[in-house]
Amino acid sequence: MINITLPDGSQRQFPAPVTVADVAASIGAGLAKAALAGKVDGRVVDTNYRLEKDAKLAIVTAKDPEGLDVIRHSTAHLLAYAVKQLYPEAQVTIGPVVENGFYYDFAYKRPFTPEDLAAIEKRMADLAAKDEPVTRRVLPRDAAVQHFLQMGEKYKAEIIGGIPAGEDVSLYAEGGFEDLCRGPHVPSTGKLKHFKLMKVAGAYWRGDHRNEMLQRIYGTAWATKEELQQYLTMLEEAEKRDHRKLGRELDLFHIDDVAPGVVFWHPKGWAVWQAVEQYMRQVYKDTGYQEVKGPQILDKSLWEKTGHWQNYRDNMFTTESEKREYALKPMNCPGHVLIFKSQMRSYRDLPLRYGEFGQCHRNEPSGALHGIMRVRGFTQDDGHAFCTEDQILQECVDYTAKLQQVYTDFGFTDILYKVATRPENRVGADDLWDKAEHACMEALRRSGVDFVVSPGDGAFYGPKIEYTLKDALGRQWQCGTMQIDFNTAERLGAEYVTETSGRAHPVMLHRAIVGSLERFIGMLIEHHAGALPAWLAPTQVIVLNITDQQAEYAESVAKALRNQGVRVEVDQRNEKITYKIREHSLQKPPYLLVVGDKEKAAGAVAVRARGNKDLGVMTLEAFSERLAADIAGKR
Numbered sequence: 001m002i003n004i005t006l007p008d009g010s011q012r013q014f015p016a017p018v019t020v021a022d023v024a025a026s027i028g029a030g031l032a033k034a035a036l037a038g039k040v041d042g043r044v045v046d047t048n049y050r051l052e053k054d055a056k057l058a059i060v061t062a063k064d065p066e067g068l069d070v071i072r073h074s075t076a077h078l079l080a081y082a083v084k085q086l087y088p089e090a091q092v093t094i095g096p097v098v099e100n101g102f103y104y105d106f107a108y109k110r111p112f113t114p115e116d117l118a119a120i121e122k123r124m125a126d127l128a129a130k131d132e133p134v135t136r137r138v139l140p141r142d143a144a145v146q147h148f149l150q151m152g153e154k155y156k157a158e159i160i161g162g163i164p165a166g167e168d169v170s171l172y173a174e175g176g177f178e179d180l181c182r183g184p185h186v187p188s189t190g191k192l193k194h195f196k197l198m199k200v201a202g203a204y205w206r207g208d209h210r211n212e213m214l215q216r217i218y219g220t221a222w223a224t225k226e227e228l229q230q231y232l233t234m235l236e237e238a239e240k241r242d243h244r245k246l247g248r249e250l251d252l253f254h255i256d257d258v259a260p261g262v263v264f265w266h267p268k269g270w271a272v273w274q275a276v277e278q279y280m281r282q283v284y285k286d287t288g289y290q291e292v293k294g295p296q297i298l299d300k301s302l303w304e305k306t307g308h309w310q311n312y313r314d315n316m317f318t319t320e321s322e323k324r325e326y327a328l329k330p331m332n333c334p335g336h337v338l339i340f341k342s343q344m345r346s347y348r349d350l351p352l353r354y355g356e357f358g359q360c361h362r363n364e365p366s367g368a369l370h371g372i373m374r375v376r377g378f379t380q381d382d383g384h385a386f387c388t389e390d391q392i393l394q395e396c397v398d399y400t401a402k403l404q405q406v407y408t409d410f411g412f413t414d415i416l417y418k419v420a421t422r423p424e425n426r427v428g429a430d431d432l433w434d435k436a437e438h439a440c441m442e443a444l445r446r447s448g449v450d451f452v453v454s455p456g457d458g459a460f461y462g463p464k465i466e467y468t469l470k471d472a473l474g475r476q477w478q479c480g481t482m483q484i485d486f487n488t489a490e491r492l493g494a495e496y497v498t499e500t501s502g503r504a505h506p507v508m509l510h511r512a513i514v515g516s517l518e519r520f521i522g523m524l525i526e527h528h529a530g531a532l533p534a535w536l537a538p539t540q541v542i543v544l545n546i547t548d549q550q551a552e553y554a555e556s557v558a559k560a561l562r563n564q565g566v567r568v569e570v571d572q573r574n575e576k577i578t579y580k581i582r583e584h585s586l587q588k589p590p591y592l593l594v595v596g597d598k599e600k601a602a603g604a605v606a607v608r609a610r611g612n613k614d615l616g617v618m619t620l621e622a623f624s625e626r627l628a629a630d631i632a633g634k635r
Helices: 020-027 029-034 065-086 114-129 141-150 154-161 225-241 243-249 267-286 300-306 333-340 389-409 430-446 517-527 548-563 577-585 597-602 620-632
Strands: 002-005 011-014 037-040 043-045 055-060 101-107 134-140 168-174 177-180 194-204 213-222 297-299 318-321 324-328 352-361 377-387 415-420 452-454 464-470 476-485 507-516 541-545 568-571 591-595 604-609 613-619
Touching: 011 020, 020 029, 020 037, 020 055, 037 065, 043 065, 055 065, 065 101, 065 114, 065 168, 065 177, 065 194, 065 213, 114 194, 134 141, 141 154, 141 168, 154 177, 194 225, 213 225, 225 243, 225 517, 243 517, 267 352, 267 377, 267 389, 267 507, 267 517, 297 300, 300 324, 300 333, 333 352, 333 377, 333 507, 377 389, 377 517, 389 415, 389 430, 389 464, 389 476, 389 507, 415 430, 430 464, 430 476, 476 517, 507 517, 541 548, 541 577, 548 568, 548 591, 548 597, 548 620, 577 591, 591 597, 591 620, 597 604, 597 613, 604 620, 613 620
Parallel strands: 002 055, 415 452, 541 568, 541 591
Antiparallel strands: 002 011, 037 043, 037 055, 101 213, 134 168, 168 177, 194 213, 297 324, 318 324, 352 377, 377 507, 415 464, 464 476, 476 507, 591 604, 604 613
């Protein structure tokens, strides 16, 4: 007998091997119809997978996260199936699941057009409607290579050729299409109903710019029609909020091909930058971080000692002078260690905290650059605390509390927490990694928050806590970090005098709250749809006179506000006031102040708040108090 244990702890017995589909059918016709895959002893498999011994089994449906992955993976194959039917000369390459969807790369003689995408999507729907079974078979590696070469699929053959000799590979077929894949897949194409093709982009074969350019078709797939529509609606809203679009419209910044991946900040954008930086500078002071400044270019030998040269070299910009190699710093940590070790430190000095708005450069691939969200030159609110092992937990707990307050002030209230543990490529002894990983997890427990563990995603020098924000559209942005590092200070020879007059290496805590200021400002723009709260807005008030008779008074109002530290503009153009109000409203300032003869005579202003809200006439003093309250309350 074969005993199958279900998620609720109940068991079902079968006299002979059974498939996942058989077990689902034994439970009920509804579950059998809904089954997309099975989860056998933690591994997701096809519904036709045979259970030949006792096992734990969960039936995977569209309601499960694993089910959605199976749907998306299978829809990628459906896309390739449709392309091959419509464009037989196209060659298929790879088609993985990505966040919110999938893509598939094709080699084809001409670019795919929007009309092609529409035709492909319709053919996908037609093929899905046929409800053709999806079947799996296994071939030896060499036989699979020959199979795909005979089909004219040289890219697939090359992929399989990279698999070790003697191994078997699995192929999945639906109708007249067969593809290399590990699976699992839905049992039939009729399970694929709610999908949409999104766009075409270029992609190098195997991600190498030296190889030929392929065409990547992106798509999205969901379990229900409602979920698909919600996602498409979110994308429409995201397009309206795109920081690149709003950056142009609000005259905040631009990026030029003369400096790819580096930002040109305009006056209004720099005002936002300064508001963020000055706020974070106060956070440094409030949390005991002393602000420092390190050099941009450091000798190769330093990066060799830290391990960056061996582990991060491809991401570093390098230069040479007088037969010495240097690198533009990709991070600030080594410079802070050198400041620490510039004089003898005592245990009484610890924790010693340094903070820097450090400008870094990383050689990101051009295809990965994205507005100010992903750049090559950026500035971090970077901090490092040098402490003893006994001080780690309190430092991390205090940091988390401050980070939560900061995010709330910027308008983010939903934070996700993750601990990223040791990667395969790392430095340092395992016992130190054990201590560091335990400290990360215990700090979050003491902070009273739930967290997940992400194995292998830590930095090469230490594990880290990652703080991820959800924005107004529910999108997730990994932002702050706290990294516990037992290695870097030791590798660079940093020491302090212990209570027993001995020598010890400090533990180094790497922390950033907003991370890259460029990226964080991009997040703020999209989260607030360009309508930044008063304390962050590049222009907080615009004063509009109705006629030339109030020009002098409008200037006096603006001067009084400037003297209070308000960012204010005056529009004295000879235009109708309705035109000026409408035009400036598009710039999303928190307040417009209209002054006519009545306001001038009364020493007052007519106040219009963002969103076309008429707040009526009030004294300049009353308005100033209102604005000051908004700024103090981070509204």
